[in-house]
Amino acid sequence: MQQFWVFVRKEFYHIFRDKKSLLIIFALPIAQMLIFGFALTNEIKNTQIGVLDNANDEASLILIAQLEASKYFEISNTFTNPDEIDAAFKADKIKLAIVIPPNFKSELAHNNSARIQLLADATDPNTATTLEVYASAVIRDYQNTINNNFKLPYSISTEIRMLYNPQLKGAYLFVPGVMGMILLLISAMMTSISIVREKELNTMEIILASPLKPMVLILSKAVPYMVISLINVSTILLISVTLLDLPINGSIWLVFGVCFLFITTALSLGLMISNITDSQQTAMFISLMGLMLPTLILSGFMFPIENMPVPMQILSNIVPTKWFFIIIKDVMIKGLGFSSVWREILILAGMTAFFLIISWKKFKMRLA
Amino acid sequence: MTDKVIITENLTKKFGDFTAVDGISFHVNKGEIFGFLGANGAGKTTAMKMLIGIWEPTSGKAEVAGYDIYRDMENIKKSIGYMSQRFSLYEDIPVIENIRFFGGIYGLSRAEIKEKSAALLHKLNLTAESKTLVSALPLGWKQKLAFSLAIIHQPKIVFLDEPTGGVDPITRRKFWELIYDAANEGVTVFVTTHYMDEAEYCDRISIMVDGRIAALDTPAALKKQFNAENIDQIFTHLARGAKRTAD
Secondary structure (H helix, E strand, O other): OOOHHHHHHHHHHHHHHHHHHHHHHHHHHHHHHHHHHHHHOOOOOOEEEEEOOOOHHHHHHHHHHHHHHHOOOOEEEEEEOOOHHHHHHHHOOOOOOEEEEEOHHHHHHHHHHOOEEEEOOOOHHHHHHHHHHHHHHHHHHHHHHHHHOOOOOOOOOOOOOOOOOOOOOHHHHHHHHHHHHHHHHHHHHHHHHHHHHHHHOOOHHHHOOOOOOHHHHHHHHHHHHHHHHHHHHOOOOOHHOOOOOOOOOOOOOHHHHHHHHHHHHHHHHHHHHHOOOOOHHHHHHHHHHHHHHHHHHHOOOOOHEEEEEEHHHHHHOOHHHHHHHHHHHHHHOOOOOHHHHHHHHHHHHHHHHHHHHHHHHHHHHHHH | OOOOEEEEEEEEEEEEEEEEEEEEEEEOOOOOEEEEEEEEOOHHHHHHHOOOOOOOEEEEEEEEEEEEEOHHHHHHHHHEEOOOOOOOOOOOOHHHHHHHHHHOOOOOOHHHHHHHHHHHHHHHOEEEHHHHHHHHHOOOHHHHHHHHHHHOOOOEHHHHHHHOOOOOOHHHHHHHHHHHHHHEEEOOOEEEEEEEEHHHOOOEEEEEOOEEEEEEEOOHHHHHHHOOOHHHHHHHHHOOOOOOOOO
C-alpha cells in the first residue's frame, strides 16, 4: 500500500510541476465547452440577407417586413439590380438573397400564384439548406395569412414537436462529444505519455528491478488520471447545466458510472499505446491520430453516422467513443435509464476488458 | 548459506539471430566488489539485466542472492539494488520526494522512509537542498544520490551499470569512496564500467569480449597472467580479437 501511495504522490508532483500539462488537464475542458457552447454554434440567428424587390407593392413590402421580423434574418442589403446580388455574395456580406418578381401582388391576385427566387451561399451546404428552409417557412406563413381570406377545400397541416430538444440547441450534441474527447485525451494520451516518459528517462528499469508489482505500477499510473478525469466530468456537467441551460434528464449517477467506465477504456488504450512505443512524441502522435481522429469523425459527434457509406458505418462500431456518445446522449438528454442502454454499456465494457487483457499481456512480456 | 551470492552457468541471451550474451559462467562472492568489464556492445549490460530480472535469459542457469532467476524473481528483487547508466532520478521533483519515492517502491515503511531520508540527506550534505529540484544539482551529487537510493533498502547486492559515465576523474574517485563504504557494510557490489583505472579498485574483474568472458581473476593475478603493466593493456590485447564493433 505504501508503494502505491508514494507512486501516486510522485505522479501528482509531475502533473502539478509541469504548468503546461496542468493547463491541458484543467483549462482545456473549460475552454472547449465555452468555444463549442458560444462560438462554434451552427444555430441560425440574425443571418444577414439581401432583398431585390422588383415589385415594391403592398404584398412584397409585407413579406419583407415579415422576413425582417423573424429572429433568423436581418436584412442588411437592399438591391436594385441583379448584379449587386452577385457582388454582395462575393464580398461575403450576405448568406441568402431573396428576389421578388415585378407585379408580385397582381400575379398573386390574378393568376393565384407567384414565384420568389431564393439564392443561398452553398459554400457551406448545411447553413445554406437551413437558411432556405427557414426562409421558405416565413414565405409559407405569409401565404397562409392571405389564404385565410379564402377557404381552401382541403388542407393538411403538420404539427411539429422537437422531442428531447425543443429549442434545437446544439449543446445537446456537443456536450457528450466534448466529454468523450476530453476523457480520451486526458486518460489515454496523458497516461501513455507518463508511462513512456519513464522509459525515456530510464527510470522504468529501476522500477522494473524493484520489488514493485507490475499491477501496482499500472494502478499508480492510472489512478491520478482517473481522479483528474472525474473532476473534469464534474466541471463539464456543471458548465452545461449552469451556463448552457442543458439539464441532466437521466440519473446523474448513471452518467458518472458510464464516464467511469469510459475513463477505464481510455486508460487501457493509453496503456496499450505505451506498450507499443518508447518515445513520448510517438505516444502523443498515436493518441491524436489513432484515437482523437476516429473520435471526431466516426463517433457521430460531428457527422451523423447514418449518412456515412456502409463501410464507414461498420468501422464506426469499433470506435469506443461512439458507444459512449450514444449512452451519454440517451441518459443525459432523453433521460433513459440503465434498462435502455445496457446493451451499449455491455459493448463498451467488453471493449475495455479486451484492451486491458491485451495491454496486460504485452506489459508482462516487456518485463520478461 | 553459500558464500557465492551470484552464480551463473551457461547464461545466454539471444535477440533473434544475434547472441548478445554467449553462455557465460561465473560467480560473485559475498561482500566483494566485482568489476564487469567490456567494450560497448560486448554484452555486459545485457548480462546484468538478466540478473536483475528486466530480461529473461534464452537459456542457462543463474542464481542471485540464493534465488533462482526463473522461479524466484520476486525474492531477488527484494534483495538487490540497481543504478542504471543515466542515474535515473526524477529531475522535475525535489530531492526529498525522490528519496520518498524510491524508498517507497523498495518497500520501506513510512517510518523507515522518514528515518532513512534524514540520515541520507545528512550523509550526502544535502539537508539544505532537500526541497531543491534534482535538475538543479551538479552531476556528481545526482550520481551520489542515485547510488544512495539504490542501497536505501540495504540490499544484499547492488548492481551498478556504468555508474561513473561522463563524470570527471575527481568526482569518480569520490564516488568510489561511496562504493567502498557500501562494501564495508557487507553489500556485494556488481559494477560494469569501461574505465580501466576503475578496474583496479575492484576485488575481482571479468572482461567480456563478444558476449563471452575472456578473462576473470583479481586485477593483480590478471596482470601477471597476461604479463601486463595495467588492466588497460590486457583489455586492449583482448579487445583486439573482438569481431563486434561498438554500437
